[in-house]
Amino acid sequence: xxxxxxxxxxxxxxxxxxxxxxxxxxxxxxxxxxxxxxxxxxxxxxxxxxxxxxxxxxxxxxxxxxxxxxxxxxxxxxxxxxxxxxxxxxxxxxxxxxxxxxxxxxxxxxxxxxxxxxxxxxxxxxxxxxxxxxxxxxxxxx
Amino acid sequence: xxxxxxxxxxxxxxxxxxxxxxxxxxxxxxxxxxxxxxxxxxxxxxxxxxxxxxxxxxxxxxxxxxxxxxxxxxxxxxxxxxxxxxxxxxxxxxxxxxxxxxxxxxxxxxxxxxxxxxxxxxxxxxxxxxxxxxxxxxxxxxxxxxxxxxxxxxxxxxxxxxxxxxxxxxxxxxxxxxxxxxxxxxxxxxxxxxxxxxxxxxxxxxxxxxxxxxxxxxxxxxxxxxxxxx
Numbered sequence: 001x002x003x004x005x006x007x008x009x010x011x012x013x014x015x016x017x018x019x020x021x022x023x024x025x026x027x028x029x030x031x032x033x034x035x036x037x038x039x040x041x042x043x044x045x046x047x048x049x050x051x052x053x054x055x056x057x058x059x060x061x062x063x064x065x066x067x068x069x070x071x072x073x074x075x076x077x078x079x080x081x082x083x084x085x086x087x088x089x090x091x092x093x094x095x096x097x098x099x100x101x102x103x104x105x106x107x108x109x110x111x112x113x114x115x116x117x118x119x120x121x122x123x124x125x126x127x128x129x130x131x132x133x134x135x136x137x138x139x140x141x142x
Numbered sequence: 143x144x145x146x147x148x149x150x151x152x153x154x155x156x157x158x159x160x161x162x163x164x165x166x167x168x169x170x171x172x173x174x175x176x177x178x179x180x181x182x183x184x185x186x187x188x189x190x191x192x193x194x195x196x197x198x199x200x201x202x203x204x205x206x207x208x209x210x211x212x213x214x215x216x217x218x219x220x221x222x223x224x225x226x227x228x229x230x231x232x233x234x235x236x237x238x239x240x241x242x243x244x245x246x247x248x249x250x251x252x253x254x255x256x257x258x259x260x261x262x263x264x265x266x267x268x269x270x271x272x273x274x275x276x277x278x279x280x281x282x283x284x285x286x287x288x289x290x291x292x293x294x295x296x297x298x299x300x301x302x303x304x305x306x307x308x309x310x311x312x313x314x315x316x317x318x319x320x321x322x323x324x325x326x327x328x329x330x331x332x333x334x335x336x337x338x339x340x341x342x343x344x345x346x347x348x349x350x351x352x353x354x355x356x357x358x359x360x361x362x363x364x365x366x367x368x369x370x371x372x
Contacts, residue, residue: 116249
């Protein structure tokens, strides 16, 4: 076997080991729900975690000038205030799913990265909307 | 043995038909209504889903050829299995790329280590490893046996990857067409575009595999004629 083949196999096996033991091992629980964070503080406190839930309706407060975003994430039982910075993804909104990467500081979850989970459903917009109107709506939302 | 075996009618026909279907599919993809939530960006689905489906189903087809090789030891089956995996890898790379381009505007990131993406990355690395192993083994019989083993074992990851969005918490949405419940959450007006693209990708898959197998066969013939040149 030539050296380049040995290197190739080592690279592939190394990548697999990294993905399976590093990537998959830690990420089978991709995010914790607010209730889980309340029950098992050790999992969530003082470390970088992902928190997943829905954006509670009526709690979104976004300052366009300072880019400060505040909202409450809920799983229907437990909720936590979230503090984020920057423009959220276009699909961010009330009652939408989010996964927030960050850390608890006191009772507030301070986000370093905000991800939006969208549904698996695809539907044409209601009667009367044209693609151009949709584009305008999207632009307005941003 | 004819050294310059030409492309037959089925290969050429499927190549032309596949390209035509791809054109129709692209037209339908751009004329389908926009999505109520995502607007136009959802149209990536017409590339992402067909390439994922064809690529993943292809890995099962590769298993069939790998089993056939182990049962018969005919080099032909080894060549076709390799061609199938090579083309599948092309489609799966397209799935990965289109998925990343879709993830950025919708989720907010190109990549995140969540279960579907992680299992898919493992899947890709295994099949890249398939070609690394092939290039490393010089004995044709041992090479064919080893690659058949990787092909059969690697396919175990296909259902895991497919079900990952249901088994674990993920950012990736669950199946729009759920075969376990028969439920579909897709506007009928968007359906023709998706189906025609799946058809186009499938026909092109067949065409690519046939062309690749033919090339592999010619390579093998040439190597047989001058064993030293290999």
